[in-house]
Amino acid sequence: MPRFNSLTLPDRPIRILIGVAIAIGIAALVVLLFLAIAGAAAQQDATPHSTIDLPHLLVMTSTQAGLTTILSLTVGTALAWALNRLRFPGRDLVVGLFGSAIVTPGILVAFGLLAVWGRSGWVNGLWRSLFGTPLDIPIFGLGGILAAHLILDGAFAARVLLARLDAIPTARLKTGQSLGLTALQRFAIIDWPTLRGTLPGLGAIIFLLAFTSFPVVLLLGGGPANQTLEVAIYQAAKLDFDLTTAVTLALTQVAVCALIVIAAAAFAPVPPSLGSSRSPTWQDAAGPRTVQWIVLAAGILGFALPMLTIIVDGLSGIGPVLARPSFWNGVLTSLMIASAAATLTLLLAFGLCLARASTDRAGLRLTVAAPSYAYLAVPGIVLALGFFLLVRTMGILPAAAAPVVVVVANALLALPFAVATIGPPLDAIARSRGKLIRSLDLSGVRQFLAVEWPLVAPEAGLVVALAFCFSLGDLGVIAFFGTQDFATLPLLLSRALGAYRTNDAAAIAAIMLVLTVATFVLLPKLFARSAHARA
């Protein structure tokens, strides 16, 4: 007799057991990490010696996250509106460019901004050659942080909102077109009702991303006045060795993030939106079209210029860097860590999602999925701090545990995105084809190989690409566990910047960007093709 599910879903008790085991393991790890953090706080008998002002940190972090959210949603809406209306050669490339914002490492954007707008940047160089004096651009501080976040999160918002506009039913557009709606009427009557449902959930995600931003604030913060919780935790634990303060900040950070995650859960979910963009063409009048071109040009320039600068600056001085063994060690370490983290993410996500799709019991579905989503509320720095304290408690040297910890931490950080990406299609297959699968008496292995894998391989490729790129760009976890012998590319980049080796930093950034874009573009295609060949 089926024990776990209804009769219209394939009966897969082993899948459910595997999923529950993974979920329990993940939940147990969360508990262990918090026990390690709490234990470290209890053992600290000395008073905190860091001079950190918690209320100021909260205000600063919330202010920059709030401003980032408002600006990103505004810019994202404008860009999505322009892209939805305009058709031109290379449009797919532009859409892909904005889609890649989700995986572009923050450290690259920060570095790119410095390369364009910094004291030695392109703009200043041009200004100096024209007018003889340097231009004082406030790239460090709140302005710089907001600019970097706007590039990352504005492009992300644009891609998500464009998908919503593309999904407007053709019949509705035809009705509007036949009524001769103006551009303003069209936006108010057709676009806005479609977009507004997505904005709260999208805003919550952007707020969370900005609230937990680490490398951007580390590079562009410019001093204690603009410090955020995330950077303060790193400074307290790693630089000041003040665990009491670090733990207090970490718990505050987790509490705030948990509140945001809970709030975000109440809003409409944000659909994945990384495919191509196709929708019927209905051109607005010449006036609005001019505005659309201006918005789009500004958006492309804002996002692409820092990336282009990284490539040009990096490749021009790449020779000496390529001759250094430490660089190749960094490349190898980054690729190995990212590959392992991406593989682990995919395996964990499949374990959880196949189990969740095999049952319609709400409690069991929640039990399987909830622990993975807990990591949304645990930023990378806090996770790294927890692991750092846990391995110390276990009497293991952090350096010895580093490879495993960095892989596991990065996989856990990518897991919520992975579960959100492959969970819905697996659920849909089980529900729409459950009767057919049962009536044909397909085994679990046959169901996976013949039905599920071919259908979700593109999503699996996206998951692997996302996890790989997240891990490739991670600075939060590696900052805690990196050593002279165990360093990834972001850590090498950060060290090069700290030592004012700008040419080295540019070359490393260029390699990181090429790896990120190549992975993000090629991996999903490879997975889709392999599934196509298998099917």
Added chain:
Amino acid sequence: MLVLDDVTYTHPGQPAGYRFSMEAAAGTVTAVRGASGSGKSTLLDLIAGFLRPTAGRIELDGADLVALPPERRPISILFQSESLFEHLSAAENAALGLPPSTARAERDRQVATALAEVGLDGIGPQRSETLSGGQKQRVALARTLLRNRPVLLLDQPFSALDDDTPAATRPLVSTSMSRHGWITVLVSHHVDDIEVLARRVYAIENGALLREETTTAPR
């Protein structure tokens, strides 16, 4: 002989339930007609095992099926639509009717034979999403031939087809059913399906099956 003996079922939240009794003989089509929402799909789900009756017996040649999960019942089903996995080829869909342990050469031979039997010779490598509605149903029928279970449930199998296609597909079903001696239960609200295929007809009224006298032999 397939026998439903006072099989009762009530959908959660609905006040009135169903009480089904019927008999279906081997080598014949037993049709069940009724309006939308009358309970035709519920009846098939009970026989197939997707719903568990609150009381009563479902017997095949004297053996009770109620305790068996859907995948263990000696039953094939031709669904109204989505009978195929669209990302697989016609041959791969048909091959799902064979045990996975079947050797590749033997599988290819049997699949080709089954596809030829339903008039789709040479269509095996074609992706299912490119097939017409009638071709899809015939591929599903080929899979049913390969599964060769003693009971065949037809869930309005021609409803989603173009006007001319049912006329071409019905004789195939009828021939296959007769040749293999299957017990076939057809639910449909199309008079043509029932007149062409069925020897015995039931109507669902007020949640119960009423036997009707058939005036014509199946064509």
